[in-house]
Amino acid sequence: MSSSTPMTATRIAATAAGSAAPILQVDGLCMRFGGLLAVDHVGFDVAPQEIFAIIGPNGAGKTTVFNCISGFYQPSEGQILLGGASIAGHSSHQVANQGVVRTFQNVRLFKAMTALENLLVAQHRQSRAPLLAGIFNTTSYRKSEADKIERALKWLDIMGLREFANREAGNLAYGHQRRLEIARCMITGPRLLMLDEPAAGLNPQEKKDLQQLIDQLRREHGVTVLLIEHDMGLVMGVSERILVMEYGKPIALGVPEAIRNDERVIKAYLGEA
Numbered sequence: 001m002s003s004s005t006p007m008t009a010t011r012i013a014a015t016a017a018g019s020a021a022p023i024l025q026v027d028g029l030c031m032r033f034g035g036l037l038a039v040d041h042v043g044f045d046v047a048p049q050e051i052f053a054i055i056g057p058n059g060a061g062k063t064t065v066f067n068c069i070s071g072f073y074q075p076s077e078g079q080i081l082l083g084g085a086s087i088a089g090h091s092s093h094q095v096a097n098q099g100v101v102r103t104f105q106n107v108r109l110f111k112a113m114t115a116l117e118n119l120l121v122a123q124h125r126q127s128r129a130p131l132l133a134g135i136f137n138t139t140s141y142r143k144s145e146a147d148k149i150e151r152a153l154k155w156l157d158i159m160g161l162r163e164f165a166n167r168e169a170g171n172l173a174y175g176h177q178r179r180l181e182i183a184r185c186m187i188t189g190p191r192l193l194m195l196d197e198p199a200a201g202l203n204p205q206e207k208k209d210l211q212q213l214i215d216q217l218r219r220e221h222g223v224t225v226l227l228i229e230h231d232m233g234l235v236m237g238v239s240e241r242i243l244v245m246e247y248g249k250p251i252a253l254g255v256p257e258a259i260r261n262d263e264r265v266i267k268a269y270l271g272e273a
């Protein structure tokens with residue numbers, strides 16, 4: 001950890017998010033690709049409803065940490081606890097079923113489907129409706145389908161996308177596609193929302209709107225947010241705590257003000273810009 005941030009301050013910052021039990025605990029996480037240690041003993045806790053950011057220069061290992069948490073990679077070493085239970089090595093499908101959802105650096109929508117259909121598919125994936133109920137179009141099946149449409153429209157409203165409900169996702173403006181991706185995550189009622197560079201490709205106004213949106217999702221929908229982002233304005237404006245990585249290692253963890261003034265961080269990352 002950073003030498004310029006006093007260890008006591010780092011410890012305080014590491015637990016500053018409150019006394020509630022952490023929703024996510026990462027401890028001693030390592031990920032090797034052949035001879036490359038892409039993630040080297042990374043550890044941090046995220047409190048319920050906290051907005052926690054991971055920053056660092058290109059190739060620092062941020063996305064690899066995301067991939068380990070969300071089940072896309074099996075970590076080489078270390079512990080990942082969600083609500084106190086281990087999820088390290090679980091498949092991405094199992095992790096998603098436990099309420100951990102994520103976006104990717106590149107937008108991944110069903111581009112030929114409408115915005116509304118994308119939100120319906122997201123719900124169908126987690127739906128447990130028996131096949132026969134669908135085939136026979138039972139009353140309860142029809143009710144559950146109507147509920148899904150209502151929920152999809154509600155999320156289009158929240159995201160300011162209602163007017164584009166019937167537009168193909170691939171034909172939406174890029175900023176709108178990014179918001180639709182977040183809606184697709186939120187509609188499943190997640191505990192942990194992981195956003196991988198959500199501001200990439202957005203214009204300044206869209207970045208401001210995104211900052212407000214992230215804060216609103218936490219305040220009004222109770223979600224915990226884990227964020228990877230290169231845009232320092234957004235990171236400093238929205239995060240409660242920030243973990244900084246360099247060459248796979250954690251070099252600082254603290255509140256935005258401490259991170260902003262940390263010499264090692266400035267040298268490793270902010271000085272780069």
Ligand SMILES: Nc1ncnc2c1ncn2[C@@H]1O[C@H](COP(=O)(O)OP(=O)(O)OP(=O)(O)O)[C@@H](O)[C@H]1O
Nearest residue numbers: 033036038056057058059060061062063064065105
């Ligand atoms: N599947 C993989 N196989 C081999 N090497 C990988 C793999 N995934 C990532 N790496 C390497 O691990 C290191 C960390 O990559 P990672 O994508 O996690 O960095 P990052 O901090 O997210 O970077 P960026 O900000 O550019 O997205 C890099 O050197 C990268 O080349």
